[in-house]
Amino acid sequence: MEIHHYIPELGNLALTFAFGFALALSIVPFWGVRKNNHPIMELAPNLVVGQFIMTAISFGCLVYAFATDDFSVINVAQNSTSLLPFEYKIAASWGSHEGSILLWLLMQSCWNIGFAVFSKQLPKDTRTLVLVVLGWISVGFYAYVIIASNPFERTLPYFPVDGRDLNPLLQDPGMIFHPPMLYLGYVGMSVPFSFAIAALILGRLDTSWAKWSRPWTLLGISCLTMGITLGSWWAYSELGWGGWWFWDPSENAAFMPWLVAVALFHSLIATEKRGVFVSWTLFLAIAAFSFSLLGTFLVRSGVIVSVHAFANDPERGIFILGLLAFVIGGSLTLYAMRITHVQKDRTQYAAISRETTLLMNNMLFIAATIVVLIGTLFPMLHKQAGLGAISVGQPFFDQVFSWLLIPFSFVLGVAPMMRWKQDNLNRLFKSNIYVFVVSLILGLAWVLGQFGQWNFTAIVSASLGCWITLISLRELFKTAQKLGWAKIPKAHWGMIIGHIGFAVTLAGGGMATQFTDERAVKMHIGDKVELSGYTFHLKDIEATYDSNYEGHGARIEVLKGNQPVGSILSEKRFYTVQKTVMTEAGVDVGFTRDLYVSLGTQFDDGSWGVRLYVKHYVRWLWAGGILIAIGLIIAIADKRYRRKTGKLQERAA
Template sequence: MIPELGNFALFIAFAFSLLLSIFPLIGLRTNNLKLMQLAPNLTVGLFSFTLFSFACLVYSFLTDDFTVLNVAENSNSLLPIQYKFAASFGSHEGSFLLWLVMQSGWAFAVVLKSKSLPPEMRTRVLMVIGWICVGFYAYIITASNPFDRTLPYFPVDGRDLNPLLQDVGMIIHPPLLYMGYVGLSISFAFAIAALLSGKLDSTWAKWSRPWTAAAWAFLTLGITIGSWWAYSELGWGGWWFWDPVENASFMPWLVATALLHSLAVSEKRNAFKSWTVFLAIAGFSLSLLGTFLVRSGVIVSVHAFATDPSRGVFILILLALVIGGSLTLYALRSGAIKSVGKFSTFSRETMLWANNVLLVAATIIVLLGTLLPLVHKEIGLGSISIGAPFFNQMFTYLTVPFALLLGIAPFVRWKQDKLNKFLTMPAVVGVISILLSVVWLKLEFGEVKFYAALGATLGLWVTLFTALEYRKTASKLGVSKVPLSHYAMALGHIGIAFVIAGAGLTSQYTQEKDVKLWPGDSAELMGYTYQFNAIKDVNGSNYNGWAADISVYKGNYLEAELLAEKRYYPVQRNTMTEAAIDDGFTRDLYVSLGELLPDDSWAIRIYVKPYVRWLWLGGILVALGGFLTLFDRRYRGVKLAKQAGANV
């Protein structure tokens, strides 16, 4: 009964999306304000019924309703309750429903927060969201219905959730990532609405900015948590694998970062306008493309999802309509966009232009690296794979100019600045950064490795400049007057500094060792003694296995007690390695348990990973920066309404 209600609610939501895509359009054509004002109400209906539908699915999972195919295939009566919840979006069908909850939820947020927009603009934005929704709801109802039944032959128990997904990361990572992906549809809708109306002044950039920042912050957080999850759960000890699925989330992030900066130029200086519209389209397009790549099985990945070409064809048609349609509109209308803001070759504008060029170059590299193997195979040249070394090398090249400019750019004035002002300070900051990082690495690790020193120097460079810039702004405006958005920028930039330094240090100084130990033995690595005390049995509700009890000493000081597990999940017949990690600000101690060897000893892999936490700390700081901008005074209600009203 409940699943049928959910299914029915989904159909009603689909009807709402159809109405949302049609009535406002008629309203706009006939200039009928009443019809236009239907848009917000339809959006509320769309969101309510989608949310209800999702609640029905969650209910089916929590109550172990194995007559629902989706539940039977992805859950099990013994699965812990929090993972039953997570399993509701662990499958293809469920994750799409989650996507729709968020899509309609963002639309709902637009309804709440856009009362001050001119009614035509508001209607257009919601209408564009309605168009996107029609496609997605049609897809879920026809090709990917999460409420399909197994009746009359339903199984007594479910096939369980993939053990890899039974982790706290699974509960938070997909929703955050989806919030980011789907959130970019709002920037997209604003851009398309602006193109449709032909009014591409700086106001749409102002309206679009907080939405872009919010979506981007969610995306940042989602990617960061995904990286942390891969590190802690997969047991491989890495933090970024350049896997196609990771790349699929990274591309929209890169473009959204570019968009965020380009929007600033469009809003403040009335320049880059056509380019900004293009980035807004590209950001959401890459989200969709990423989803297609992940879910269609076109590209092989460690993130194995079920493949079904008929679904893939449906998504591809959707993709072609949304992306193809918007790019066609862009091609036809962007010629009319005039950027009036003039600027000289050395100015804040050119700095942000360089930021965009580097970020787009990075996107193209990731896109090529991800898709080239597919193209290569399809034109009959055989299978190739483009792996981490290619991406690592390319990104090292791109990071250097990116970080150098990132440090200076906030100092450079809009419109025009003098280059010779920027000779002494960068030289001083540069020398200080190099000296500090060399001393730091020499003292901590005893040897200075080039790429680690490079990462540390760039990180220090960005941090020092950000601090200097803050001092300058604070002394000009007074500390209490520094706007929140300024702190947001500083936080974002320092976050990037942490990521760059962390990546450099951890990739250069990480040490790992495969050892063979009997209980009672110990092994040494980078001054740490790993003492293997005993092997224990472990039993969870849906798994059993072994755990190695290991104490880590530095000298005589007990640094950590670790329990590295190897779990066996009977229902899925899967063996999982649960690495044990002692986290610290400057180093992680990591142990992963291998096989029992014939002579009763155990294969154990131990790592020391310096500064690996900085990667995620950095990511979280960047995301916090994004969220902080939302609380800036400019984006809070009243003032915006007046400005918007004045501009119309």
């Protein structure tokens, strides 16, 4: 047997060693903390390095097995084929349930080693205990992979000639980027969680843990934001009808930890700056990671029905449920035991103050999380109670979120302008009323001027987007007048960019939801169809193919008046291994609109079914998500996060 046939065994062995390093990390340094033994505590970073190296080797072996078509590995045989393009062979390594969990562990080990490298300025016992908690989390997932979800199991003595192919829905560039980024965000919530648990164990329930965990929280939210944004874009481009968010249970599973994590970040600001909300911030740190684990359970246990769900295996679901119960139950028990020792708020604040607006902000985020949680779990609970099948769909979520977004957007605009401890309502009213009026006028003019019709939802979303943008820019200019452009802290720049990013997403979401023009037609070659001022001309039907599919592509030229706009190719693909037909939409991208074409089936008379869309401002959704992530990254670069622990100071929230 050639040497490369032993690569899966090497991967399995490396996985076992990684588990050993994680187990040692969860026990040995903890003993050092209990005994205040510094040499033993110093072992923690070395154990993290060992865990990372072994996990990387294990994951590399899995990728190698996919890249070399080693169909003696069950995971490869079930999720790849020799005909699969090479880039999708690599992506297929995390396209299965088993591979996705190993990717999770790789992301976890990356966060662990990143923290070990960039946290040397922290008190030794705090740093060590955070690594220990990260080790505890890792142990649970390594045990899950080894016992219930091993990606290196063999088909031997049977040896399939070829594999079953990767699900055609996953054969998209989104598969290459979306899962790794989303998992970085999921796992990133383990660091603030570990800070909170370390603070509870050590009894140091002051504000120090908040300033240490804040940059890690920012980085985790940034990754999660990009992961969700990429997922939305992937769904839009791949599913063939241009939907960008379906309130699918798997989408909700990623959205809930994002909502709690953003609430956590804003709470950390108040805790770090003013010494308030300490107990609340500790709870949010626990909740953010708990919702990440809940999302993992929902997607991988088979309790929900979703095109995104990975597994339908009750045994695996029970294992994850046990891990979920242990982490959430144990952390909340520790929280309940220790929370009475939390220092009282060191400052008092009035009802009109920035502290109050941040608290209102948190309440709205938690209310949104509860809505998503109920809407996601209620159908399952209803069915399990024997009351029959029921669905909670988009109308429910859209209606509830519409009313939550209005007060949230208003508070988001006002909060940066407010003073800590106490402010004056008359001052706020006088300084902001004209911005509010201008925002309403701009929103109204925007919708009526471009679309020529009254639409309440679109006008509100456009006006709120203008409100947040204008008031953020005014805050930026005021800060520049006070400090000078060169001295504006990066954290302040990050806040402004992040808030404007939310405004862009809000305006884009309202427009895209309310103003999508659609037409389903039958077209022969040479036919022309008018839609929203555009002419779609079916020029030709051409053959399309790749290594693992063949099909037809509709070449459509688009004109506006007599001016050519672009050429769109929409395909109907037949995947030869799985015998599956898929639609690959064609899109002409624009700043304020997308022209979206989806090719249907061919009729007996030789014509083709074609669905045409003009989607207004849909790109703004993802542009806003990118801006939010960029703002968070810029905030992390603030120099206060590079100072020694004793010199960390807040310059701007």
